[in-house]
Each structure stands twice: as structure tokens, then as C-alpha cells.
Amino acid sequence: MRLRNVTGSREIIADSRFVVHEPFEYKGKWNAVFGNDHPLQIEIGMGKGRFMMDLAAANPDINYVGIEKYSTVLLRAIQKMEEHELSNLRFIRMDAEDICEAFDMGEVAKIYLNFSDPWPKDRHAKRRLPSRQFLARYDAILAKDGRIEFKTDNMDLFDFALGELEPAGWQLEAVTRDLHHDEKMLVGNIMTEYEEKFSSIGNPIYKYIIFRS
Numbered sequence: 001m002r003l004r005n006v007t008g009s010r011e012i013i014a015d016s017r018f019v020v021h022e023p024f025e026y027k028g029k030w031n032a033v034f035g036n037d038h039p040l041q042i043e044i045g046m047g048k049g050r051f052m053m054d055l056a057a058a059n060p061d062i063n064y065v066g067i068e069k070y071s072t073v074l075l076r077a078i079q080k081m082e083e084h085e086l087s088n089l090r091f092i093r094m095d096a097e098d099i100c101e102a103f104d105m106g107e108v109a110k111i112y113l114n115f116s117d118p119w120p121k122d123r124h125a126k127r128r129l130p131s132r133q134f135l136a137r138y139d140a141i142l143a144k145d146g147r148i149e150f151k152t153d154n155m156d157l158f159d160f161a162l163g164e165l166e167p168a169g170w171q172l173e174a175v176t177r178d179l180h181h182d183e184k185m186l187v188g189n190i191m192t193e194y195e196e197k198f199s200s201i202g203n204p205i206y207k208y209i210i211f212r213s
């Protein structure tokens with residue numbers, strides 16, 4: 001996913017009004033960023049931002065924050081926002097490990113994880129975004145009745161993610177191993193860049209929606 005040799009991406013990001021540059025300063029105050037008290041939803045590992053942009057355009061009464069670790073990738077999302085500005089969407093360049101520094105307890109209404117990096121080696125399991133270590137971070141920032149929605153085409157990552165739920169105190173609200181042929185769960189589905197790519201070559205898309213026990 002990382003696009004190399006994009007010169008000046010850090011400078012462009014530093015100048016962008018679509019990026020919240022000091023996210024830790026807005027912990028507990030995200031309403032001030034958007035100038036309203038609409039609910040806040042976030043995507044962690046947003047990539048080039050297609051999903052966030054389509055979701056924000058479809059739901060003007062919800063505020064969205066897209067979080068991406070790499071400048072070169074975030075740059076693509078900024079370029080898209082320059083073409084089609086959305087007042088209810090902002091970006092953060094940040095490693096999700098620091099998520100609890102950026103959002104207060106219960107401040108987030110929903111978290112989206114889309115096609116998260118699989119980190120296939122066992123010793124890297126805690127880096128996987130649906131791991132119990134990350135679920136504990138999400139527990140801290142998500143509203144009591146909040147939901148996490150996770151999509152992937154990686155069966156091993158999905159099986160791992162399912163196994164993490166009970167030990168971390170989460171329950172399934174809905175689950176499918178073939179989203180694009182699941183009439184109920186497909187309603188309102190917004191495709192991500194990776195979803196488009198992998199479903200077009202015939203890979204089934206796995207999805208869960210979870211809440212706290």
C-alpha cells in the first residue's frame with residue numbers, strides 16, 4: 001500500500017487544512033474541529049480514503065476521521081478531498097497505537113477496520129488492528145453502545161479476529177464469510193479500495209460487526 005517516491009508528501013500534509021495536525025490536543029474536543037455535536041466515526045488504516053469519502057458524502061450528519069500511518073498514502077486522500085471537499089471529514093496521520101491519546105473515553109460512536117494489514121508472523125500478532133491489544137484501546141474510546149465493523153478478504157486474519165473477541169469481552173452482532181452474497185449484510189455496503197480490488201478477482205469478503213458484552 002505504501003507508495004514510494006512521492007516527493008514532498010510530508011510538506012503537503014503539513015499545509016493541508018483537511019488534516020488535524022495536533023490530534024492529541026483535540027482529545028475530548030472533536031466537536032470543536034467540526035463545529036457541531038454530531039456523532040463521530042473513525043476508520044483506522046484508511047489508506048487512500050475512498051471509503052471515508054463515500055461514507056461522509058452519504059451521511060452529512062455524522063463526523064468522520066480517517067486515520068492513516070503513512071504520509072505517502074494519506075497524500076492520496078488529501079488530493080481526493082481537494083477535488084471534492086467534505087466538511088464532515090478530516091484526516092490524521094498517526095499510528096493507531098496512539099489512538100487513546102487522540103480520543104477521549106466514549107468519544108467515538110463507531111470504528112471501521114477495512115482490509116487491515118495481516119501481519120502473518122505470530123510474533124507480530126499484537127500489531128494486527130483487530131487483535132485483543134487493539135480491542136482494549138478501542139474499548140477505551142468507543143461509546144458504550146458503540147460498534148466496530150471489520151472487513152477483510154484474508155481468511156486467516158478473520159479467523160484470528162474472531163478468536164480475539166471473547167477473551168477481550170466483545171460479542172458478534174453480525175458476521176458473514178461472503179459479504180457480497182449476503183443479502184442482509186450487503187445493504188448499504190460502501191466498498192473500499194481493497195474491497196474493489198479483491199472482490200473483482202473473486203475473493204470472498206469477510207465481515208463482522210461487534211459490540212461489548
Ligand code: SAM
Pocket residue numbers: 001044045046047048067068069070073094095096097113114115116117192193194195
Ligand atoms: N482501508 C483501506 C482499504 O480497505 O482500501 C486500506 C487498506 S491497506 C491494506 C491498510 C492500511 O492501513 C495501509 O494504508 C496502512 O498504512 C494502514 N495502517 C496499517 N497499520 C496502521 C496503524 N497501526 N495505524 C494507522 N494506519 C495503519
